[in-house]
Amino acid sequence: MQYVSTRGGVPAATYTEIILQGLAKDGGLFVPVQYPQVSKETLKSWRGLNYAQLATAVTALFAKDMNRSTIAHLCESTYTSETYDHGREGTDFSKIVPLVWLDKEVGILELSNGPTLAFKDMAMQYLGALFECVLSKRQEKLNILGATSGDTGSAAEYAMRGREGIKVFMLSPKGRMSDFQRAQMYSLLDGNIFNIAVEGSFDDAQDIVKAVSADLEFKTKYSIGTVNSINWARIAAQVVYYFSGWLQAAENEDEEVAFSVPSGNFGDVLAGWIAKQMGLPIRQLIVATNENDVLYEFFKTGRYKVRDSAHTYVTSSPSMDISKASNFERYVYDICGKDPERVCELWNELKTKGEFLLDGPEWERVKASGVCSARSTHEERIERIRKSWYEHQFLVDPHTADGLNAAYKMKIDGVKTICLETALPAKFGKTIVEAVGFEPPVPNGYEGISEKPQKVVDMPANVQLVKEFIEQNT
Numbered sequence: 001m002q003y004v005s006t007r008g009g010v011p012a013a014t015y016t017e018i019i020l021q022g023l024a025k026d027g028g029l030f031v032p033v034q035y036p037q038v039s040k041e042t043l044k045s046w047r048g049l050n051y052a053q054l055a056t057a058v059t060a061l062f063a064k065d066m067n068r069s070t071i072a073h074l075c076e077s078t079y080t081s082e083t084y085d086h087g088r089e090g091t092d093f094s095k096i097v098p099l100v101w102l103d104k105e106v107g108i109l110e111l112s113n114g115p116t117l118a119f120k121d122m123a124m125q126y127l128g129a130l131f132e133c134v135l136s137k138r139q140e141k142l143n144i145l146g147a148t149s150g151d152t153g154s155a156a157e158y159a160m161r162g163r164e165g166i167k168v169f170m171l172s173p174k175g176r177m178s179d180f181q182r183a184q185m186y187s188l189l190d191g192n193i194f195n196i197a198v199e200g201s202f203d204d205a206q207d208i209v210k211a212v213s214a215d216l217e218f219k220t221k222y223s224i225g226t227v228n229s230i231n232w233a234r235i236a237a238q239v240v241y242y243f244s245g246w247l248q249a250a251e252n253e254d255e256e257v258a259f260s261v262p263s264g265n266f267g268d269v270l271a272g273w274i275a276k277q278m279g280l281p282i283r284q285l286i287v288a289t290n291e292n293d294v295l296y297e298f299f300k301t302g303r304y305k306v307r308d309s310a311h312t313y314v315t316s317s318p319s320m321d322i323s324k325a326s327n328f329e330r331y332v333y334d335i336c337g338k339d340p341e342r343v344c345e346l347w348n349e350l351k352t353k354g355e356f357l358l359d360g361p362e363w364e365r366v367k368a369s370g371v372c373s374a375r376s377t378h379e380e381r382i383e384r385i386r387k388s389w390y391e392h393q394f395l396v397d398p399h400t401a402d403g404l405n406a407a408y409k410m411k412i413d414g415v416k417t418i419c420l421e422t423a424l425p426a427k428f429g430k431t432i433v434e435a436v437g438f439e440p441p442v443p444n445g446y447e448g449i450s451e452k453p454q455k456v457v458d459m460p461a462n463v464q465l466v467k468e469f470i471e472q473n474t
């Protein structure tokens with residue numbers, strides 16, 4: 001299988017080539033020329049598989065230049081109930097991503113059972129093993145430059161710490177993450193991990209990652225790669241849990257289900273979009289936003305208008321405080337009939353005017369795509385956490401609460417709706433206390449995390465300074 005850029009400016013490449021590059025050299029995102037197809041018979045045959053076997057089957061469809069036994073080995077060693085077990089009472093960790101029903105038609109897919117208590121671990125743990133394997137074969141090294149709004153950072157660092165040939169430079173928005181998220185990331189003292197707190201929002205941090213990647217000489221000289229969801233390997237690994245969620249929910253191969261996805265950088269919901277394109281019976285994909293509702297606005301009106309840092313609010317679901325969603329480009333590419341020229345035109349408009357509008361047949365395609373959106377506010381989030389606890393005895397984090405709110409707002413009668421659990425409540429103690437009046441339980445291994453020493457460098461949001469920091473530390 002070959003991959004091309006959404007902007008059409010680079011030669012086609014294979015899976016193992018694109019995963020080390022991250023962003024394409026023309027500034028676009030890599031996408032497969034065609035999505036692999038999964039027939040109903042194949043879906044049926046996947047019913048008995050455990051998560052590692054399912055991950056092998058799905059990944060093998062995307063990683064055509066990798067040996068299947070290598071993929072199987074990586075998946076078997078990644079998706080174990082030892083790694084995905086934080087000790088929550090009553091959870092069936094053997095399923096890795098168990099589906100729990102809150103009521104007859106609304107369920108929660110537990111994606112936050114991994115080492116850093118967020119859904120990012122689902123792909124990131126696999127990426128750690130994958131990168132090490134590919135790099136050692138090629139005898140290469142990789143300097144990962146990433147941006148985080150709170151969860152990608154620790155997931156990447158926990159997955160990459162101590163790995164041969166890999167260094168991680170992670171940019172986080174200063175003062176915009178929860179205390180627990182900060183402590184979780186900054187308390188890693190490994191020699192190959194570098195935390196940089198930048199002034200500004202996640203979008204400013206992500207712009208720096210893209211600007212550094214756009215300097216091709218620097219990118220090549222310092223072997224810069226990415227672990228954000230601009231890297232296709234992240235998306236491919238996230239597609240797997242949509243299959244698992246559907247397999248746990250659907251009673252037969254014709255049953256369509258819906259997914260509600262707490263969204264920020266649009267990577268998670270994009271993985272659902274890809275699963276749907278592959279043939280997974282998905283009726284509806286609900287893009288859940290918080291007060292940073294650029295995506296909600298788009299799915300209501302067709303207008304995509306990004307916001308600057310000053311208008312990207314600090315909310316009680318901080319990991320979703322994003323106004324420039326990278327992966328939205330991959331969805332628009334599909335909506336525009338996989339036409340790179342049209343994508344370039346739209347993204348040039350975005351650059352010059354700060355917005356674009358999809359209308360006519362393109363807007364009709366958006367409306368027919370099965371993707372819709374709902375937003376929730378702080379008050380609704382608090383109320384949902386409370387309700388979920390007192391009515392269903394299930395404590396959700398603020399992001400999952402946004403997902404549940406969107407699920408209940410957009411639900412179609414008779415269609416099972418699965419909300420993705422994107423983080424555990426322990427990461428957002430202050431908001432949980434506001435909602436239910438008690439501190440969330442501390443998962444295994446996180447006792448006393450806030451007392452540990454922290455390692456972080458403060459920096460203005462400046463591309464040149466970040467480059468110099470990388471130069472000094474490689």
Ligand SMILES: Cc1ncc(COP(=O)(O)O)c(C=O)c1O
Pocket residue numbers: 118119149150151152229262263264265266267268269319320399400422423
């Ligand atoms: C807890 C949590 N929920 C939701 C999101 C949004 O996911 P995505 O950026 O893939 O849209 C993130 C960050 O990515 C997150 O960390």
Ligand SMILES: N[C@@H](CCOP(=O)(O)O)C(=O)O
Pocket residue numbers: 147148149150151152153202227228229230264265267268319320
């Ligand atoms: N919410 C994320 C932001 C980055 O998203 P990614 O999926 O593109 O890595 C975070 O928590 O860091």
